Amino acid sequence: MYAIKWESNAFLPRERLASAGVEALSNQELLAILLRTGTRQKNVFELAGEFLETIGDLSHLRQMSLQEFQAIDGIGPVRATELMALVELARRIHGAELSKSERILSSDRLAQRMQVELRDQKQEHVIALYLDTQNRLIEKRTIFIGSVRRSVAEPREILYFACKNMATSLIIVHNHPSGDPTPSEMDQQFTKRMQASCQQLGIVFLDHLVIGYPDYYSFREQTDLCD
Numbered sequence: 001m002y003a004i005k006w007e008s009n010a011f012l013p014r015e016r017l018a019s020a021g022v023e024a025l026s027n028q029e030l031l032a033i034l035l036r037t038g039t040r041q042k043n044v045f046e047l048a049g050e051f052l053e054t055i056g057d058l059s060h061l062r063q064m065s066l067q068e069f070q071a072i073d074g075i076g077p078v079r080a081t082e083l084m085a086l087v088e089l090a091r092r093i094h095g096a097e098l099s100k101s102e103r104i105l106s107s108d109r110l111a112q113r114m115q116v117e118l119r120d121q122k123q124e125h126v127i128a129l130y131l132d133t134q135n136r137l138i139e140k141r142t143i144f145i146g147s148v149r150r151s152v153a154e155p156r157e158i159l160y161f162a163c164k165n166m167a168t169s170l171i172i173v174h175n176h177p178s179g180d181p182t183p184s185e186m187d188q189q190f191t192k193r194m195q196a197s198c199q200q201l202g203i204v205f206l207d208h209l210v211i212g213y214p215d216y217y218s219f220r221e222q223t224d225l226c227d
Helices: 013-020 027-035 044-055 058-063 066-070 077-095 107-118 155-164 185-201
Strands: 125-131 137-145 169-175 204-211 216-218
Touching: 013 027, 027 044, 027 077, 044 058, 058 077, 066 077, 107 125, 107 169, 107 204, 107 216, 125 155, 137 155, 155 169, 155 185, 169 185, 185 204
Parallel strands: 169 204
Antiparallel strands: 125 137, 125 169, 204 216
């Protein structure tokens, strides 16, 4: 990790953004704009550089807690809160690409986007995606967040919202916090129950995706359970 040395005759980051465009700015310059001011010991540009050196990699921001932000020199409670809000907003912007206007046609593409959403979750999340006749998303709903005592949602909970949304098909997505997407015996039994329940209601069960990182498991791709 390198830091850009502050020169007195250099453009301020905001001026550089206005003149050269936001894409031309370094990570240090972008962070300096967000931090706004430095401390008594260092200007904002130096503070941004030391911050980046401390975290080592921008991807580490996703896992940092409020306390870890505040532990960095020059980052107080207000700045820590603002940075955490920024990281979360960036994650939501990325997740919003799965918009209601888009047709879901690829398990691989959907899995990649759900990895962004679920990668850092410490508990198992069961998410249902309800689709219309053109495979357009009607609603994406978190059905259940797992605990030690219970880790799988009931088909009736999922199908209640399918009927409420007048969905013609659905996809189930859940994550394995361990990162290993290999389906458990419980996952396989749950998929069989979902398939049978959907058939009874005339709803197409398109897929059950198990999200790990960096891989995923698709029951439609790997088995005949969703055929």
